[in-house]
Amino acid sequence: xxxxxxxxISISDYSKEEYMHILKLAAEFERQPVQNIAEGxxxxxxxxxxxxxxxxxxxxxxxxxxxxxxxxSDASNSSTAKGESLxxxxxxxSCYADIIVMRHPLEGAARVASEVATVPVINAGDGANQxxxxxxxxxxSILTTQGTLDNLDIALVGDxxxxxxxxSLVEAMCNFNTTFHLISPESxxxxxxxxxxxxxxxxKYYQYSEIPEAINKVDILYVTRVQRERFLDIQDYEKVKxxxxxxxxxxxxxxxxxKILHPLPRVNEIATNVDSTEQAxxxxxxxxxxxxxxxxIAAILGLK
Amino acid sequence: MxxxxxxxxxxxxxxxxxxxxxxxxxxxVRTLGLTDCNTQVLMANNLDSTKLGKKxxxxxxxxxxxxNEINKLALVAPSATLITIHEYEITEKINIxxxxxxxxxxxxxxxxxxxxxxxxIPKFDVIDKDDLKLQCCYCQKVTKKDTLTFL
Ligand SMILES: [Zn+2]
Numbered sequence: 376x377x378x379x380x381x382x383x384i385s386i387s388d389y390s391k392e393e394y395m396h397i398l399k400l401a402a403e404f405e406r407q408p409v410q411n412i413a414e415g416x417x418x419x420x421x422x423x424x425x426x427x428x429x430x431x432x433x434x435x436x437x438x439x440x441x442x443x444x445x446x447x448s449d450a451s452n453s454s455t456a457k458g459e460s461l462x463x464x465x466x467x468x469s470c471y472a473d474i475i476v477m478r479h480p481l482e483g484a485a486r487v488a489s490e491v492a493t494v495p496v497i498n499a500g501d502g503a504n505q506x507x508x509x510x511x512x513x514x515x516s517i518l519t520t521q522g523t524l525d526n527l528d529i530a531l532v533g534d535x536x537x538x539x540x541x542x543s544l545v546e547a548m549c550n551f552n553t554t555f556h557l558i559s560p561e562s563x564x565x566x567x568x569x570x571x572x573x574x575x576x577x578x579k580y581y582q583y584s585e586i587p588e589a590i591n592k593v594d595i596l597y598v599t600r601v602q603r604e605r606f607l608d609i610q611d612y613e614k615v616k617x618x619x620x621x622x623x624x625x626x627x628x629x630x631x632x633x634k635i636l637h638p639l640p641r642v643n644e645i646a647t648n649v650d651s652t653e654q655a656x657x658x659x660x661x662x663x664x665x666x667x668x669x670x671x672i673a674a675i676l677g678l679k
Numbered sequence: 680m681x682x683x684x685x686x687x688x689x690x691x692x693x694x695x696x697x698x699x700x701x702x703x704x705x706x707x708v709r710t711l712g713l714t715d716c717n718t719q720v721l722m723a724n725n726l727d728s729t730k731l732g733k734k735x736x737x738x739x740x741x742x743x744x745x746x747n748e749i750n751k752l753a754l755v756a757p758s759a760t761l762i763t764i765h766e767y768e769i770t771e772k773i774n775i776x777x778x779x780x781x782x783x784x785x786x787x788x789x790x791x792x793x794x795x796x797x798x799x800i801p802k803f804d805v806i807d808k809d810d811l812k813l814q815c816c817y818c819q820k821v822t823k824k825d826t827l828t829f830l
Binding site: 385460461462479480481482483484486487501502503504505 | 791792796797816817818820
């Protein structure tokens, strides 16, 4: 499997075999995180929009392999603030770095960058569009906790309408004979275009309005935040907000292998009394992000 | 064709757009900017057509459509036939249809799309030709008939 010089803009840019290869490499990095294989390489992290967690995760991944990191964490102190076009910024940085990791508030920005860059580009989020490395670390977390990606029951909780991580995860998990349990308020249901994707793969999905209706059937509970801003009517929000808060008391009869994932940051949708349960996996999930990003950078730079 | 064609007199050199649905004739005129055309433009509408019921036809002296204009025409009136005339003879005739990929013709309806902010030529894959749906190659949002704007 050779992923050298490949861009990663959308999860669908990689075949199932290709992202399985990345997950396998990530497992190697989990066993041995410090590997000095990228010495002399330069990784550019261009964050046109701040996202401290994602940026630090990539930078940690680069540092653990001995690469040097250049870049910016906020467009206000970059040349973009002086009116330089995205294309020109990317062309210039291509001369300084071996790989570009970028986050941008506009949708499609990473695709534009990949068309002008002379080095490979990894999309670390383009507005509400794609965040493929989040999806890969979700897959890795599912694989690590369940030992397989095949034939699982996965519950997705919260904002299934706007959550891009949910959409990418559904798309990717459709390759593994998954049964989906969709738990959301009426107004934040999974969009029909994503449901079509499930149907196209001849897979089953069930819809619920409350967590306890599905929690005891599933292997993975993937929780996302229900944001007040997504409701047109504040009363609608008040009515449902407590239905999408996971509490320890709901975990009494769950399957023994069940794990709770969350893309973070969490606000109040998982009560802190869940953190110490054996189902809570969201902090390890964040840790897994570093291994997956090490695997991606190493594969794309042709070091693995 | 033959005699029916002569409802509108022939042109010497230029372009004939035939088989335009009658209700799309004026949209075609506007879309192709023929309102500003200085050469002879002959038009007829609500002509009998076996294919369309009622059709419109446009003949423009010394006008030849660019690929971009053909793309626009394809999106407005996919049933149209494009005929090139040289010395009163037909030199080329194409049934245009909707292409499967479109570049630089249509604006992405998503205000947060990079193509609406930076100087980037929009590109779309046509994912539904019958009920026109264009998926942006950058932001992946779908522009439909009711949100279609030409560049
Ligand atoms: Zn777009």
